[in-house]
Amino acid sequence: MDKKKLTERDICTKFINPALAKAGWDMHSQVREEVSFTAGRIIVRGRLHTRGKRRRADYVLSYKKNMPIAIIEAKDNNHSLGDGMQQGLAYSDALDAPFVFSSNGDGFLFHDRTGLFGKTESTLTLSEFPSPDTLWELYCQYKGIINLAARTTVEQPYFDDGSGRTPRYYQTVAINRTVEAIARGQNRILLVMATGTGKTFTAFQIIWRLWKSKQKKRILFLADRNILVDQTKNNDFKPFGQAMTKVTNRTVDKSYEIYLSLYQAVTGNEEEQNIYKQFSPDFFDLVVIDECHRGSASVDSAWRQILDYFSAATHVGLTATPKETKEVSNSDYFGEPVYSYSLKQGIEDGFLAPYKVVRIDLDKDLQGWRPSKGQTDKHGELIDDRIYNQKDFDRSLVLEKRTDVVARKVTEFLEQTDPYQKAIVFCEDIDHAERMRQALVNLNPQRVKENRKYVMRITGDEQEGKAELDNFINPEERYPVIATTSKLMTTGVDAQTCKLIVLDQRIQSMTEFKQIIGRGTRINDDYNKHWFTILDFKKATELFADPDFDGDPVKVYEPKGDDSVVPDDEQGELEPVTTELPCGEEAEGYAVEPGETWQSDDTKPASWDEDNKEKSKRVKYVVGDVEVKVIAERVQYLGPDGKLITESLKDFTRKQVKEQYATLDDFLRRWNEADRKQAIIEELSEQGVIWEDLIKDVSKKLGAEPDPFDVICHIVYDQPPLSRKERAEQVRKNNYFSKYEGPSKQVLGALLDKYTDDGIEPIEDMKVLTIAPFSSIGAPMELIQAFGGKPGYTKALKSLEDELYRQTS
Known part of the structure; x- marks a missing residue:
């Protein structure tokens, strides 16, 4: 047999598989071949999309199912023994498997990332491949899993109902690291996973393995939104069955093992409302906190009192946006995250939807507006004489025609793309959300005639709109199509088919910005949701350029003494100090009590009642006769490096293409030699070429649609284009x-x-x-x-x- 003539697959079948079987590996349960572990980045082309290449490991070896410990990268025999090592190490980084092997059929190059095997890299013959037990012992030593109880916990299988749903690779890493940390005795654990990446399913698998192994016997799952508790109970946590209950604001039944609770249901200003105290402090041995960046992150929050009460239990915090300010710190409480999976990585892997940003600048926002001397508003209020600009509009001053302009641009976008795509319009407050609803209704009379729920205001103060939240997020329900909101829909709303996020809200909090962007990042293949658009009227998307946007926040928390003064937070990151509700709209049916302290007047609902008798003294001027115009509109694209392309699309395209094809002759040679021209088009898409807008631009000159070939020749190499016709x-x-x-x-x-x-x-x-x-x-x-x-x-x-x-x- 001439090894040099064998394919890579032949090498696997004839040499690597027999070596594994001889070493004692079960080829059915412990060895997986050709494992694709990402979905492939979504590449948008016009109204269509395709996916980039998936990352695929030749072999993933697991001691138990979903517990990868080793990677093997195979090459044909024309390669050297170690040619696949660097590729294997990259897969090892992603899959958290510390043992990496490379083979060309002659033997193995072994890279040991634990430092326990001897040399970091060593050459093994085919008969020297380590057994499962050998690698597992080294793995457990490396992870600090020493005693029998810890080993039993870590070896507890995942939940598997035979449906074929298994954790994605990053969920597996998050689950395994958390279970291993708890098995070692760690009691405060933080998991950071981008919105839409399955935090609740991950939490379920963590709890299942700890519960089944009897490492943890009574578990409390805490959330601050009723919809989150109900979704969790009815969906991901359903396998717990009769062992699970939802805690209400009544007497608790202590015969269950899994408890789900809304913070607001078990706490209150009066002692008798603190239902959680009906449990003894040591009743729970595991508390899982969903969206832990919110109320419970603040040291002096009443919600934190629940965690302090059950302090003897292990606490696992889940969040997409860990909060780090001078007043609030997740890492101070939980420690550094045991695992982080970012929005950028989720988009790169193809598990999250990419986005396009349309920045729209209005003249009054940028130039400001000043009232004439003695000018009054529509209600006869004398307007303070100063210059009002973007930070004032819809907070302290309303320009009615500005609302109309924003609503018109939203309507135009929907008409040009899909008038029935789900859209969320984020407004400054409830009053702004209502005015925006009215403007959109008036601009869409035919759609509203078809169904009055085409546009709905979904805010926490109004039951009719809030009742439509489930219909909005249900992919099978066509209406509502457009939701105007302020705070209610910023987090925890699983809007799988939302294709348009409109930002007419000044956002200074990175946490809030990440949460809002997360409303659009979910993918739904069944409803053709693979990307989304952000219409930005308030420069909010400038936060994309902040290094903190897709990185772990730096800890800046400064613990205070009892006599310290809470400083003003210019970035708007402070949570309310004396109330459990992060903002007025998020009470989910629980009344906001008068007299509670808020972070600033700007967050108060328009109907805020300071003493149950008088309206707030804060005045919001309303001006109806000031013209507002769009003075700039530009599109920004998500580049292959995860950053927004802010240079002109043409310049970006020239740079990207010329990196691969320096001259026109280089490009023509590659094009003419290609068996499939479409393959080149897809390659350029992966590098960030946005075909839809480039084709649209050249089409204007031609009066007809060009071939992508002509688009490149014209834009990159200045050749006259031809249409397909x-x-x-x-x-x-x-x-x-x-x-x-x-x-x-x-x-x-x-x-x-x-x-x-x-x-x-x-x-x-x-x-x-x-x-x-x-x-x-x-x-x-x-x-x-x-x-x-x-x-x-x-x-x-x-x-x-x-x-x-x-x-x-």
Whole structure:
């Protein structure tokens, strides 16, 4: 046998698999081959999308299911033994597997990241591959899992109902690290996972393994939104069955093992409202806190008192946005995260939706507006004489025509894309959300006539709108389409099909910004939700440029003595000091008690009642006759590096393409040699080329749609572009079809028509022969045989493409 002639797959089958089996590895339960562990980054092309390449490991070895400990990267025998090592180490980083092997069939190069095997890298023969027990012992030593009880906990299997739903790779890492930390005796644990990455499912698997192994016997799951508790109980936590209950604000039943509770249901200003004290302090041995960056993060919050009461228990905090300010710190309480999975990584892996930003600047926002001397507003209030700008609008001063302009731009966007795509409009406060609802209703009379719920205000103060929240987030419900809100929908709302986020709210808190962006990051294949757009009217998306946006926040918490003064927080990060409710809209049915202290007047609802008798003295001026205009509108794109492309799209495209094809000749050579032109189009998409807008731009000049080939030649290399129609007519004028006859001539003519209408992609897919007009010419096999078989058809298609792209003077 000549090893040099064997493929990589042959090397795996004939040499690596026998070595594993001989070492004692179970090839069915412990060894997985060709494991794709990411979904492939979503690449948007116009209204369509495709996915980039998935990351795939040749072998993932697990001692128990979903507990990876080793990676093997295989190469054919024309490579050296260690050629796959660096690739294997990269997979090891992602999968958290400390043992990495590379092989070309002659043996193994072994890289030990634990430092316990001896040398960091050593060469092994095929017969020297370590056994499962050997690597598992080293793994447990490395992780500090020493005693039998800890080993039993770590080896407890995941929940598996046979449905095929298994944790994604990053969920597996989060679960394993948490379970291992608890098995070692760590009692404060923080998990940071971007919105939409499955924190609740991850929490379920952690609790399941700890509960089943009897490491933890009574567990409390805490959340601060009723909808979060109900979603958790009815969905991810459902397998707990009769062992689980939801705590209400009545007497508790202590016969259950899994308790789910809303903070507000078990706490209150009066002692009798503190239902949690009906449990003894040592009743729970595990407390899991969802969205732990919120109320419980503050030391002097009443919600923190629950954690302090059950301080003997292990506490696991879950959040997408850990909070680090001078007053509030997640890491001070929980310690550094045992695992973080960011929005950027989620988008790169293809588990989260990418986004496009449309920044819209209004003249009064940038230039400001000053009232004339003695000017009063619509209600006769004398307007303070000063310059009002973006930070004032809809907070202390309302320009009614500004609201109309924003609503008009939102309506135009929906009409140009999809008027029934779910959209959330984030406003400054409840009053602003109501005015925005009215403006959108007036601009969409036909849609509202079809269904009055086309636009709904969904805020915490109004039951009719709040009752529609479930319908808004339900993909199967068409209405409401547009939700105007302020705070209620910033977090915990699983809006899987939301394709448009509108920011008409001044956002200074990075935590809040991340939460709002998270409303659009979920993917839903069944409803064609793969990306989303952000319409930004208040410069909020400038926070994308902040290094903290996609990194772990730096700890700046400064513990205070009892006599210290709480400083003003210019970034708006402070939680309310004396109330459990982060903001007025988030009470979820619990009344906001008068007299509670808020972080600033700006967060008070418009109907705030200081003493149950008088309205707040804060005045909001309303001016109806000031014109407002759009003075700038620009689109920013999410680049392949996870950053927004802020330079012109043309300049960015030139730079990206020329990095790969320095000259026009380089590009033409690659294009003409490619068996599939679509492959080059997809490669450029992965590098950040935004075809939709580039094609739209060149189309304006041509008056017809160009081929992507012409887009690149024109924008990158300054060549005059041709439309697809012009290229097709050029082929016909050259009498190209004269060498064909009968069905073959008909097929090529139809392919050229298809190219004119839809571009290069469909004609490169042989499935095109199954649809009209090809189906009327003959069956697919008959059409292929007209060219003498598949090789002849492929050759004729390549010849047609060569003719299409032949350079002309």
